[in-house]
Amino acid sequence: MKKRIFLLVAAFGLVSFSTAPVVFAADNTTGEVEFTPGDIIFDPEEQGADPTAKLPTNLDFGAHEIQTTTAEKWYATTDNTGEKNGNNLTTGTIAVRDNRGDATSTWSLKVKQVSQFNLGASTLGNAQLNFKVGTLNNNLGVPPTSNITGNQLTFVLFNQDYDVLTANAGTGAGETKLPIEEFELEIPANTDKKAGQYQTSLIWTFSYAPTTP
Template sequence: MKKLLLSTAILFGTLTIGGTTIHADAVDSKTTDGNVGFTTPADGLKLIEAANLDFGNHPISANDESYKSETDTKATVQDIRGTLTGWNLQVAQTGQFKNGENELTNAQITLDTPTLDASSTAVANVKTGIALKPTGEASLVMDAQKGEGNGTAVENFAKGSSTLSVPGATVKVQGQYKTTLTWTLNDTVENN
């Protein structure tokens, strides 16, 4: 048993004899490096997902109406460039809502209260109260300033967070009206 204890004590570098602890002295030591490198992938900045806005189906009305979005949808940006140079996401409505040749004159989409989803790993800034213009002019909806944006940023357009306003005086024809939203991710920082 004493032999086993002595072997164990020597293994751990100390030995106690008669209440005196003896430490083993290191004969030599060296330090080495551990290295890893990262490079920017070709698709390091990309728009993974863009939001579809669905305002549902409603009876024709002669009154001014506001219709809330009826589904949850998201826009997702991934930045794994490793540069921390920032980016911006814009959306443009490239024309008014149409049903064949019939146009929903003076209809207006407003992105009222989108939020940065809790699943986001990136720091980003979500814009609220954005009124889209059906003339194709882009509107800033989310951005990351210099030093931000690394990882994944998810802009959450939850049910009810966007509004479509339609004047009562606008002629409505039975059927489905559609417009096109063009989402553009830029590798530049917008000045706010």
């Protein structure tokens, strides 16, 4: 008997390994966020509960017995005394919120005293009203220009606009605040006075461009 011998030949392939990275095709992912123009508001906290965060609506310099020989200095207070006493001064804040998002936008604020303090035909002669302000603040670091010299604005002329703040292009965006620390009324000696309540008005005029936020 013949034996058949089958020879099995195993073929071994050579496998090579490489440390080079394998590159796959990649897609791009784009992130987007859009902002739309907001509003510009003068005295934004007007209806708020904090009286120090908005312009005061009333300045009370107190009730005082008539005398005409000595100069007087009275302050707007919350307790009807007209005298500084701790934390009784009437204060407030000049505030502008500009969220228009336009680098070319501008705004300005002016104020005027309409007339001398008067009681009918009687006036307080050469009495002068002034207010003192603190440090101007803008939350974006682009404050407008303050036109108040020495932190005090004195109403020398009546029915005359005085520049308070001016925001040129590139300034005044975001939240701008200028604290008012006190209102003062100086009445010279030898001023004739009548019994009764003398009054005047301050008018704040705010303007901006472009006019449509």
